[in-house]
Amino acid sequence: MTHTEKKDLYEVGEIPPVGHVPKNMYAWAIRRDRQGPPQQAMQVEVVPTWEIDSNEVLVLVMAAGVNYNGVWAGLGTPISVFDVHKQPYHIAGSDASGIVYAVGAKVKRWKVGDEVVIHCNQDDGDDEECNGGDPMFSPTQRIWGYETPDGSFAQFCRVQSQQLMARPKHLTWEESACYTLTLATAYRMLFGHRPHILSPGQNVLVWGASGGLGSFAVQLCATAGAHAIGVISDDSKHDFVMSMGAKGVINRKNFNCWGQLPKVNSEEFNDFMKEARKFGKAIWDITGKGIDPDIVFEHPGEATFPVSCMVAKRGGMVVFCAGTSGFNLTFDARFVWMRQKRIQGSHFAHLQQASAANQLVIERRIDPCMSEVLPWADIPLAHTKMWKNEHLPGNMAVLVSAARPGLRTIEDAVEAGTSQAK
Secondary structure, three states: OOOOOOOOOOOOOOOOOOOOOOOEEEEEEEEEEHHHHHHHHHHEEEEEOOOOOOOOOEEEEEEEEOOOHHHHHHOOOOOOOHHHHHOEEOOOOOEEEEEEEEEOOOOOOOOOEEEEEOOEOOOOOOOOOOOOOOOOOOOOOOEOOOOOOOOOOOOOOEEEEEEEEEOOOOOOOOHHHOOOHHHHHHHHHHHHOOOOOOOOOOEEEEEEOOHHHHHHHHHHHHHHHOOOEEOOOOHHHHHHHOOOOOOOOHHHHEEEOOOOOOOOOOOOHHHHHHHHHHHHHHHHHOOOOOOOOOEEEEEOOOOOOHHHHHOOOOOOOOEOOOOOOOOOOOHHHHHHHOOOOEEEEEEOOOOHHHHHHHHHHHHOOOOOOOOEEOOOOHHHHHHHHHHHOOOOOOOEEEEEEOOOOOOHHHHHHHHHHHHHHO
């Protein structure tokens, strides 16, 4: 396998000799003075390649996943990332596939040349939650590539060693780069909050069933022998959700009970309840009369939360990881306290959960649902598409050091990069 000579900077798509860390790298950098829409905020710069600490790893990024936190980082809302990590520039990107190029002195599990995918949870590792508890409860817990400046939209990224997992070799670089954040989040939501653990035969209402999170929730239900009822906003997404293993699909546009809860017992509330009951009946048409969802898989938040809290079964759980339609959540408390329902917040996942989810991909039980792949030059455009909700169902990927889609090995990548350079 022939590599290019050792240089201080390589063109994007050129693969440096394995283990050779160049002095500089190309990166899509965000700076405070240009925060705004992705195509304004993200600009290509040549920056120093990261230096790593004893427990850190440097990874040559082959491809990266696109998530909404890249949009937030560019816009500088709801908070500016520069107020979090205090660094002069920010490289976004919280999903990646790549090759280990350098390891810190204390790293034992990984070596130069290993092919990896990366999960985005970091912590300092030195408190009780990281040692016998739940690392997601650590006061030092942070999301790599959003709350840290060294994400995946660059030739090299810097991560903690516990963020690495084995790459599913049957996937392309871009397929293996697109799924970890959404899959691990969905996995913890369904398996991480005892005693409400997804079990065979249960029913799960999945909001946004054609999106990145939802498509994995549907597949996890199918893999576990549970029944997913997918909610969509457009009938064109019906077949996709059913193909992921859903038991049934409901189009929310056929109902008018969305948004914040009207004042209880007002006329608007009575109209709202009629529509909510219609929606509940649509669930029963799939599950059977009187059978409510054991778990409601939530992330839209403001628009859907009142209905979610009504339709969850007695003693069931509404679990949510976001508020994509707004953060001011409302619900009729009577449905929650009298029927003893649980409302559970959930945030990303720790290594054990991310690794269990990744194993399902390695075993080909879960499909990464890659919707589209864009080249390095279009990384800001990919974020604009996500920001404006113009992206296809599933998970979006972008190429970094992989010169073209469809490559599966480092040999493929070296060859493609060499031919591109000519």
